Amino acid sequence: MRGVNIGYIQSLKINPNSILVSVYITSSDILIPKNSIIETSQTSLFNNTVIDVIPLEKKIINSSNNINVFQQNCYKSQVLCHNQYIIGQRGLNYDDLIRATTRISQRFDDPRLFSLFYFFLQNSLEISDDFVNISTNISKLSDIFYSSLKYLFLCHL
Structure with a gap:
């Protein structure tokens, strides 16, 4: 105890x-x-x-x-x-531990797991590229918006 x-x-x-x-x-x-x-x-x-x-x-x-x-x-x-x-x-x-370890290692030995993992990584890279493009476009739009507002305020003052 x-x-x-x-x-x-x-x-x-x-x-x-x-x-x-x-x-x-x-x-x-x-x-x-x-x-x-x-x-x-x-x-x-x-x-x-x-x-x-x-x-x-x-x-x-x-x-x-x-x-x-x-x-x-x-x-x-x-x-x-x-x-x-x-x-x-x-x-x-320890018997349960060995059985669980064997099941986990068998899952990692499955080629479908690696193909899904590769697919996930590939989609993650594409999403991050799209995110960079969207961020760049938002930055350009905000720069244009800032320039337009600056021009608008300076012309009317």
Whole structure:
């Protein structure tokens, strides 16, 4: 939890649609808020997996509240109690990263992508040339307009 090792996996039960993990928390003083994200994340290329517990709220739980995770009244509190469970999600892993990288590299290997990119660059160059021509024409028109106004005001004064 928050980057600190607080326990270990005690047992696994694999079902067709889920995995039930029993986690042993090393101290009864460690309080895990019920409103937490639980994720499994792969930490290295060698399939080392950790369970991340990420509290979503910053609740201050004082030890003066005397929350004992083994007592019956704990279930009414805002923390996980003994033999209570929370649903987790699969987090980041290197297999997904490799699959995503492979899909991206396959997209860049597609010749249609480069033809579209070349077409986009060619149109961008034409648009910029047109923009330069329009700017030049506007500059010439404003110069003519300025000269006309100058002549008009000087002749009538």
